[in-house]
Amino acid sequence: MTVTSGNRSVQPLIAPDADPHLWLEEVTGDDALAWVRARNARAEEELVDDTFEALQSDIREILDASDRIPVVSRRGAHLYNFWTDAEHPQGIWRRTTEESYRTDEPEWDVLIDLDELSAAEGVTWVWHGATVLRPRQDGEPWRHALVSLSRGGSDADVTREFDLVERRFVDPEEGGFAKPEGKGSVSWIDADTVYISTDHGEDAVTTSGYPRACRRWRRGTPLQEAETVVSVEPDHMVAAAGHLGTPGFERDIAVRVLGFYDRETLLIDDGGLRRVAVPTDVRVSIHRDLFLFMPRTETTLQGQTFPGGSLVVADIDDFMAGRAELTALFTPDASTSLQDVTATPQCLVLTVMQDVVHRLEAHVRTSQSPTDWRRSPVFEDLTGTLSVAAVDPEESEQVWITSEDHLKPTTLHLGDLSGLLDGGQETHEALKSAPERFDASGLTSVQRFATSDDGTRVPYFLVGPQELLAEGSGAAPRPTMLYGYGGFEISMTPGYLGVVGKTWLESGGVYAVANIRGGGEYGPDWHRAALRENRHLAYEDFAAVAKDLVATGVTTVPQLACRGGSNGGLLTGNMLTQYPELFGAVVIQVPLLDMKRFSHLLAGASWRAEYGDPDTEDWEFIRGFSPYHLLQEGRRYPAVLLTTSTRDDRVHPGHARKMTAALESLGADVRYWENTEGGHGGAASPEQQARLNSFIYRFLQQQLS
Structure with missing residues (x-):
């Protein structure tokens, strides 16, 4: 069977109905884990050398630095912060006053030490956040908190009630709220009531693996007796509810998430649920007495038409009565x-x-x-x-x-x-x-534009030596790492390159970031342009940037690598299989790669709005960007490193495992490393983050030098 990919016809190595590596999807199967251990050992033998240890030390020093800015949230008289460093690799939840925070050395009051808790309970707990309930009356203490913790960094977590006055977890036998481990959420309504969604019980989850129902749970009552507030059908995504506690503007809302970009918003009142009458692709927020509407496409609301990407406000009561005056505060x-x-x-x-x-x-x-x-x-x-x-x-x-x-x-x-x-x-x-975490002297950051195959201008950023990036410099090309994502309307904006600067830029390398279609850089239209059957446009954009880097003398093909994770791993997987002639090395992290099976693995069904449904006729276009099914006998591929995590319960590690096995069967230059913890982020602590990044940068240094 021949597959059309870009402008090429491909005879695939892997047939969609005959997968020889399916057994590697058994995440904790004995044979699969033995396979993982063998490849980890092989990758470590190649990449862990004298340079590796120094590299890991530099990265760890940046991640553990005690002079980072502690990001805080104000709750009452205190500023709360979650912090990791060399002494607290799993982290501490702590608080201080604003007066103390303004000093160079704030006095922190530690509430929870996750390293101590992990040691006491024999679990590597990873912080998933905390919510603190605002007291109903002035003068009352901020007492009630809900703390979420993940085992090893997975999306599934537990939630426990924490008493900020007595500084302890409230035992469920005392009436404390506790969500069992799994995907779901808990949020405060008042001191004795929460909204809770869990993935426990028969028919409790959607095909995406998220809770079908959200319930109102009162303190001291069995969870199984909590009343259902809102639910969704099995093939929808998730149900949720929340309480808005602004004094004088209290409201309860529910959401039926039908797909990644479609949802129904409902007001909860004594009469039950009242749907907010807007198209399902309009995002609805509430602020005090106002609806904030953000449509993804051109939308008509109560007789007025607004373009996608705009911000529209209206009075809640008037809108629900069908007589609102709508005001556009932003039009793109x-x-x-x-x-x-x-x-x-x-x-x-x-x-x-x-x-x-x-x-x-x-x-x-x-x-x-x-x-x-x-x-x-x-x-x-x-x-x-x-x-x-x-x-x-x-x-x-x-x-x-x-x-x-x-x-x-x-x-x-x-x-x-x-x-x-x-x-x-x-x-x-x-x-x-x-x-500063690295020496930026002599470096500059510039923005350029490449032209994609269909004539679209694609912006990208370049960071590197001034002597190279100056127009018409004529300087010798440098090893270059090109990063991208291109999905889910996520924008790639400039951020401080602490680790990249220390490991890559200081030694003369160039770092590039491509703002390709599929992202949100130009609003929902930029994202929608690369959805489903138009996915190839994102890859053409990225390839255009790669070609521009070579054409403008920034780098050469043997010195050019691409890197991406998750949806970005699908991107770099397509660079490997569709554009291997453009790159000297490819890094693929926590990726989607088998697009025939993605919707059957973990949270994959929730991404059908992005990619299409491979169980329908959509497969005819999906197969054109399924890297696992684009591999060919006799084609030369650049050196590749794949990484993933055993505990990634969002993107199944089977994607990376099977792709590696298929590449090995072709005799390709491939190495693989899988962290046994870490979740979708690939690492569960600064130490693990440093080790993972060291593998990546050592691989790039070896391949592009």
Whole structure:
């Protein structure tokens, strides 16, 4: 059987109905794990040398640095932070006051030590977050917390109630809330009630592996007796519910997630569930008395039409009654997209991106009417990639802002929007800055554009020596690592390259990031352009950037490598199989590769909206970007490293295992390394992260030098 891939006809090595390596999908099967151990040993024998140990030490020093900025969340009088370092590889949950946080050496109060807990319980616990319940009355202590912990870094986790006053987990026998291990969530309604979804019980999960029902659970009652609030059909994705506790604007909402980009939002009240009447591809948020609508495609709402990628606001009660006045606060254009919205009591802060460059604007509500807003550019002196979070969205006009770029470490600012309320100015102050982790002297970061096969301009960033990246420099080409993702509307924005800088840039290498279709750099249209049968456009974009790097003299084919993980691993898997002539080395991390089986493995069914359904006629186009089925006898492939994690319960490790086995059967230059912990991130601690990255960089150094 011949498969069309790009412009080529391919006689596949692996037939979709005759998989010789299916046994490697048995994650913890004895034979499969013996196979893993043998390949791990082989990879370590090749890559662990005298240089490896120094490399691992440099990376570990960066990951464990005690002078990193502790990212905090305010809850009452305290700022909370989760922290890892050399003394606490699994991490500590701690808190301090704002006054202390402003000092160079804050005094931290440790609430939970995960290293101690892991040792006591014989489990490698990985932090999955905590939610703290706001007290109902002023003066009451912030007491109730829900803490989520993952065994070895998997998506499945446990949730336990923690008492912040008594500083202990509340035993279920005392009435403490506890979610059994599995996929799902728990969130506060009040001190004695939570919403909970679990994957336990008969018919409890969807085909994507997520909970079908969300229930309201009251303290002191059996979980199995909790009443169901909302549910979805088996072939949908997940059901969820939440409580919004802003005083005077309390609401309960439910969501039926039908697919990755389609959902129904419902208000929960005494009469049951009332659906918000918008198309399923419109994202709905609630802020106080307002609906915030973000349509993915052109949408008509109560007689008014808005383009995809816009931000529209309306009064909740009026909209539910069918008489709302709708106001568009943001409308995209060909080069500009909305990346994020942050709410304070009277302001909405929009993170806008133009050609992958951030700016911020605030929309100030000037009256009780949902149509009265004043727009102001804000924090215009901050540059680079900007991330905004409300300090306390219920009570404060303050926001946290982080700024960084490829060569400038992160700085944390505290911004105050209150001056805008009476027509004045916003203010901000820099609270903390991270130190440099590598020598950036002589380096520069530039943006360029490549032209894809269909004429589309594709932006990409280059970081490397000024003498090389200056226009018409004529400098000798350098080893170059090209990174990409291109899926799920995720934007690849500039971030400080601590590890990349130390391991790659300092030694003269070049780092490139491609902003290909499938991402969110130009809003939902940029993403939608590479969905399903148009997936090949993402790969053509990436290949165009690779060709441009060679054509402009930045690098040569033998000196060019590509790297990607998860959906980015599918990307680099397609570079390996469709464009092997463009690269000297390929790194494929925690990847999707067998696109015939992906929807049957772990969370794969939830991604059919992105890739298509291989159990239908969609397979006719999916097979054209299924790397496992594009391998050919007699074709020369560049050196390749595949990595994954045994405990990845999102993207099945069988993808990487089977691809490796197939490459081995062809006699290809392949090596494989699988971490026994780590989840989808590939590592469960800084030590594991350092080791994983050391394998990758040592491989690249060996292949491209």
